[in-house]
Amino acid sequence: MAAIALIAWMVNPAGAQNPPPPLGPPPVPPQNPQTVEKINLGKVLFWEEQLSVTGTVACGTCHRPSSGGSDPRSAFANAGSTHPGPDGVYANADDIQGSPGVPAHGNGGFYQLSQHFGYAPQVGARKSPSMINAGYSPSLFWDGRAGSSFSDPLSGQLLIPVGGALENQALAPLLDVAEMAPDGAQVGEIAARIASARPLALAVQVPSTLRAWIGGRGYPALFAEVYGSAEITPTRIAMAMASYQRALFSDQAPIDDFFAGQPMALTPQEAQGQQLFGANDCRVCHAGNRFTDDSFRYIGVRPVNDDLGRFNQTGNPPDRGAFKVPGLRNVELRAPFMHNGRFATLEEVVDFYDRGGDFDAPNKDPRIRPRGLNAQQKAALVAFLKRPLTDPRVGPELPPFDRPTLYGESDRVPEILGSGVAGSDALIPQIHAIEPPVYGNANFTVAVSAALGGAQATLVVASTDPGVQSSVPNGDYANLVGTLAGSGAGAGNASMQLELGGDPSLLGEELYGRVYIADPAAANGLSITPAFRIRVFSDGDLLSNSGFE
Numbered sequence: 001m002a003a004i005a006l007i008a009w010m011v012n013p014a015g016a017q018n019p020p021p022p023l024g025p026p027p028v029p030p031q032n033p034q035t036v037e038k039i040n041l042g043k044v045l046f047w048e049e050q051l052s053v054t055g056t057v058a059c060g061t062c063h064r065p066s067s068g069g070s071d072p073r074s075a076f077a078n079a080g081s082t083h084p085g086p087d088g089v090y091a092n093a094d095d096i097q098g099s100p101g102v103p104a105h106g107n108g109g110f111y112q113l114s115q116h117f118g119y120a121p122q123v124g125a126r127k128s129p130s131m132i133n134a135g136y137s138p139s140l141f142w143d144g145r146a147g148s149s150f151s152d153p154l155s156g157q158l159l160i161p162v163g164g165a166l167e168n169q170a171l172a173p174l175l176d177v178a179e180m181a182p183d184g185a186q187v188g189e190i191a192a193r194i195a196s197a198r199p200l201a202l203a204v205q206v207p208s209t210l211r212a213w214i215g216g217r218g219y220p221a222l223f224a225e226v227y228g229s230a231e232i233t234p235t236r237i238a239m240a241m242a243s244y245q246r247a248l249f250s251d252q253a254p255i256d257d258f259f260a261g262q263p264m265a266l267t268p269q270e271a272q273g274q275q276l277f278g279a280n281d282c283r284v285c286h287a288g289n290r291f292t293d294d295s296f297r298y299i300g301v302r303p304v305n306d307d308l309g310r311f312n313q314t315g316n317p318p319d320r321g322a323f324k325v326p327g328l329r330n331v332e333l334r335a336p337f338m339h340n341g342r343f344a345t346l347e348e349v350v351d352f353y354d355r356g357g358d359f360d361a362p363n364k365d366p367r368i369r370p371r372g373l374n375a376q377q378k379a380a381l382v383a384f385l386k387r388p389l390t391d392p393r394v395g396p397e398l399p400p401f402d403r404p405t406l407y408g409e410s411d412r413v414p415e416i417l418g419s420g421v422a423g424s425d426a427l428i429p430q431i432h433a434i435e436p437p438v439y440g441n442a443n444f445t446v447a448v449s450a451a452l453g454g455a456q457a458t459l460v461v462a463s464t465d466p467g468v469q470s471s472v473p474n475g476d477y478a479n480l481v482g483t484l485a486g487s488g489a490g491a492g493n494a495s496m497q498l499e500l501g502g503d504p505s506l507l508g509e510e511l512y513g514r515v516y517i518a519d520p521a522a523a524n525g526l527s528i529t530p531a532f533r534i535r536v537f538s539d540g541d542l543l544s545n546s547g548f549e
Contacts, residue, residue, distance in 0.1 A: 007042050014178035019259045020289035022308065023251040026135030029163035032239045032452065034246060036294065037226045040213045044222065045237055047404045050197045051190070052180035054102045054445075055436045056121075056479045057406055058176040061171060062099040065394050068333030070246070071099045071432030074341045083123040083392070084116050085087035085340075086306050087359055094306055097341025098124035098245070103407050103432070105182035106454050109443045111495040113306050117445040119432040120492070121180040124252065127341040130334060132394065132401070137294050140169040141311050142323045144296060145450040153187040153234045166242035171234055191232040201539035202436050203404035204412070210404070230483025246345055247400050250391035258388065259289065273384025276377055281367040282353075291328035297365045298322045300357025301338050309339070318363045330394050354378065403516040407436050415533045421468055422453045423519035423527025424489035430529060437534035448515040448529055449493045453486030460497050467529050470524040472516045484517065487497040492517065500536055510535050 028034050043401075045051070047060040062071040073081045074097045085094030100121035104112040125140050140146040150164030152155060152169060160167055173179040174190050199214050199222065200206050206214070218469045220230035227236055232408050257265035258274075266274060277283055287293040296310040296319060304321035311319040323339045343352060348374035352358065353393070356370040395400050407413065414433040420427045429451035435444055440499070446459060461465045462475035472479075500506065512531050519527040 004398050016506075017394075019261075022259065023249065023256065023289045026133075026246045026249055027163055028246060029160045029167075030381055031160045032164070032167065032242060033245055035226070037213075038240050038243040039247050040210060040244075041222050041226045042216065042242065043196075043210060043216055043241035043403075044199050045241050046173075047203065047232055047406065048194065048200060049202045049407050049436075051193050052102055053105050053182045053185075053193075054070040055202055055438075056432065056434055057101055057180050058406060059131075059170075060403060061406060062124075062173075062179075063131040063409055063415050065132065065403065066333070068394060069132035069134075070334040071128040073540050074099060074127050074336055076336065076341075077346055083125050085125075087143075088116065092405075094302065096125055097127055097336050099128045099179075101176070101179040102181075103434075103447070104177065107182070109445055109497065111445060111459060112446045113449070113477045113493055118449050119495070121434070124178055126367075127336065127337050128326035128332065129326060131245055131326070132248050132250055133290055133329055135242075135249060135275075136290055136327075137165055137292075137324075138163075139294070139324075140165045141172075142438065143313050145174065145493075150238070153238075155543055159235065164242075166245050167238045170238040170241040172254070174237075177256050184322075187234050190234050190237060198539050200404055200489075202407035202438070204407065204410040207402045207404065208528075214350050215487070218456055250394055250401075252393060253329060253391045255387045256289075267383070269380050269433045271384075271386050272377075273382070274388070276373070276381050277384055280371050280373075280381075282381075285325045285365075286328050291538055292325045295325050296322040297325060298361060298363050298365050299368045300359040300361070301352075302340060302343055303359050304361040304363075307339070321361060322363070327371045328385060329389050330391060333395055348380070349383075350378050350381050360478065361512055370441035408465075412436060412535065412537055416530055417533055418465065420530045421518060421522055421526065421528040423522040425521075427451075427490045427527075428529070429515065429517055429527050431513070431532055433513070433532040433534065437500055437511075437536050439504075439507050439538050441534050442499045443497040444500050445495060445497050446513060446515075446532065447493070447495045448484070448517070450490050451484055451486075451492035451515075451517045451527060451529075452490075452519045452521075453484055453492040455484050455486050455492055456518045457482055457492075457494060458516045459498070459513060460516060461498060461511055463509065463511065465512040465533075466514050467531075468528055469516075470526070472526065475513075476509055489521075508536065508537055 002336050031278040047058050049055050049058045051496045063069050072249040074348035080100050083096040083098045084090045085096050087094055100123050103119050106112045111315045114122055114202040138148050148162050148165055150167040152159055165502050175185050177183050223232050235406045254265045256311040285293055298321040308320055310322040337349050343349050354371045354373045420428040427450050430449050432447040460473055460475040463477040464538055466473045480496050484494045512533050514531045515529045517527045
């Protein structure tokens, strides 16, 4: 059966004339040549959470190899990864499974209330595409807004006329207020976020080879090794991250052996799925050795007007609701699927195509039509999409897909625990704390929401949980008093900043905090949030970290 499948690939008019050629490295623009040092710097920057305003999000936070280069947090069960969709209402059909970024921020690091997310991390309106094999694409993002040419974002000088999509897209998340940036962020401010930072200081573990290259140096020294001077600029950041991503190509899947003339690389069921893949027009859009033709198509996942997609970039009516055809390598690792994360499994994806999509429009791709596949054929298609297309290095995160373990994955993240005391409208006020409790941080941000608007509030921080009490206790670390914004029950909110530093004995210590709100409707006239717990750590922990060997 597998031998027949290889012959079918050669002669099937629905597919290519011959098996695709081997997948070589991505093309490299001559204006940004690859070097080992630049790839290393790009890797550090790609996984650097200190590039975000909260210190909680790196590019790699939303693009993890173990999830095929996408975001494992985009799971249906995780409410913190849900965007309410174009109607702004949760728990209905247009919800989007995206990626949590940062809370909305104003000046000075204080949080702002977001319409849909409050003080919680905002969620993007599209699911994160894979960064693996992104170096081949002439344009990037679901709507292709990162085009092929790249200009210096400060001077406007054209630096890469063709082939610079990776450079073009690299800085966008760093300026996006939902992903990594404060409101009003300017491109010239990006370098300042890391100029005095210890590289990967917030990471829990760093691969040993990367840690050895860093060698305890700061960012100016790393940039000097790569570029010949210590200046940190947006262009240099973009070029380094693009170089790293060009090193992330997956060319060791069973399908590569199959393309090389080894028909037994596929099982009989997988080979049948490969034949069905061609016979049902899948290979027209998911073409070649990357399984994408890099086109943009509307396929009926959602109504056209939910998200206009490519049309917002081109203004061409055929592009309404069209999105980039993703490559299928490592697709089994990337659940949920589609630009909005609508489908939880590949089985659901195959069912969607078998029924011809779910919505229609004049520009819907005519190949999206009912197919009438039986259960055995569907299972074969799913089998072909899984093991044969998966590089065995990607899921386990083996080099070059190895990476640091991020702060956001560690036990350093503040923990919300215990229960609170309800106030007006029987609402328990909520406390928010997500930032790294790094020693010396002068603005560790804590926020309170769902309280009584206009009420007096006191943040009490102590070495033990200040607890549920009938009066406001005195914290042995801090008592911060202020007035909540908002008016009425549940509308009260505030963002506060706590200084963590000044006393070296604080290192390694645990602190607990609660907010106490004057509320006549609460027991004892005091509504109380649950507690947060933090352990203060040093950003010098990298030096003693054993990392990966």
